[in-house]
Amino acid sequence: MTASDLGRLARAALLVPFPGPTAPRWVLDHLERGLGGVTLFAINGNVPGNTALAALTAELRKAGDPVITIDEEGGDVTRLAHTTGSPYPGNAALGAVDDPELTRRVHRSLGAELAGVGVNLNFAPSVDVNTADDNPVIGTRAFGSDPVLVARHAAAATAGLQEAGVAACAKHFPGHGATREDSHLSVPIVDADLELLDRRELVPFRAAIEAGVKAVMTAHLNVPAITDGQPATLSHAAITGLLRGRLGHDGVVVTDALDMRGASGEIGIPEAAVRALNAGADLLCLGSQEYEDSVRAILDAIVAAVRSGRLAEERLAEAAERTERLKAWLAPGGAGTVDAAVGMEAARRAVRLSGELPEAGSPLVIELHAPGNIAVGPVPWGLGPWLPAADLVRVDGDPVDPADLLERANGRPLVLVVRDAHRDAGQRELVSTLLAGRSDAVVVEMGLPVWRPESAGFIATYGAAYANGRAAAELLGLAGE
Missing domain, CATH: 3.40.50 (Rossmann fold)
Structure with missing residues (x-):
């Protein structure tokens, strides 16, 4: 394999951030050379308004064929409506209503809004089962504390987003709902054996996978029973063994942001990137501030790992092939219609x-x-x-x-x-x-x-x-x- 081919495979695994409402030249250059995609952040100024955002995503598509991602859960976690608050209630409200068809309608409308501005992979729904009242990071982002309830809404939300032509991404595998720590700041521990995970955390992921979810996002959680003392994002047993082998997910696996301390706090982002790919991840979300120099260091680390034999070239090619399959599904474009009334209907019912x-x-x-x-x-x-x-x-x-x-x-x-x-x-x-x-x-x-x-x-x-x-x-x- 030539250096150019290897560099292209390494780029295909990255979702990069950038500052501002227009794409920097370095991002466009990487897109022309096979970059997997980008992640848009409101805090980076990427989302100044729908018209400008649509122009930005069109600019990105002229340079390549990117997966364009955003963290738009509705409810408390919104990027499209970060200046006003979301017109859609979040998962806790939808779980309180417990009408899966309403959940489907809300997410279909949300998906239509995303498709309208050129976003094609949404980091939603959160399908965590929120069993810890003092959970500092999930809370209202979860449909509830009952795995069966969460599962039926996970399937409904997945269907709604994907009916609008936007790929859904169920998160945070294997489940962030039992934690009392924030993986942005540390590595939370989930003290659960496989039997408990099977009847609690994994129930909604199974439902989302059965509903055809296109992607699953890993969490930076240490689940000693399955992750061998490391975060799930870096665990071959968690991603390749549990998610792919036991649950049967054959779509894309995306990491949560690698700049979070739960993933890279002790080893750095380039090393975390290599370990995540080895574990079975296909797309690496880098975080909000990892710009040109950081991207270069991550690419160098991936290429060096392949050349040294730490990372199999076949594993990198497999990740790129899965991303290409996702892009092929995305190609027809969005098909949903924004339902301007469904958000308030859901909030009033909740x-x-x-x-x-x-x-x-x-x-x-x-x-x-x-x-x-x-x-x-x-x-x-x-x-x-x-x-x-x-x-x-x-x-x-x-x-x-x-x-x-x-x-x-x-x-x-x-x-x-x-x-x-x-x-x-x-x-x-x-x-x-x-x-x-x-x-x-x-x-x-x-x-x-x-x-x-x-x-x-x-x-x-x-x-x-x-x-x-x-x-x-x-x-x-x-x-x-």
């Missing part, structure tokens, strides 16, 4: 009210902002879009005097908005103090409703997307239907 709402009047709304996670990013949320500025108080972590807040609410209804309060002791303490002075207050939980305080009314939205916020605002009389 919202839950218990207790009593405040009497008619202009409420004071106090929003307690908990820190988000890296996957969600800085996306706006809350009831602000439906309130005058004078009716909204945001508590962002600085010390506040509950007596001052209660004084501001004197003579008017009081609404307290939280997000995953079960994970934030400060939120719970402040809410409890305010409720001691205003037992008639209403609490709106825009994360998972694990903690339920003694309030007059309690609204659970199962997510903090724009659609979830509007559904809560409608209940409170702040927004007309």
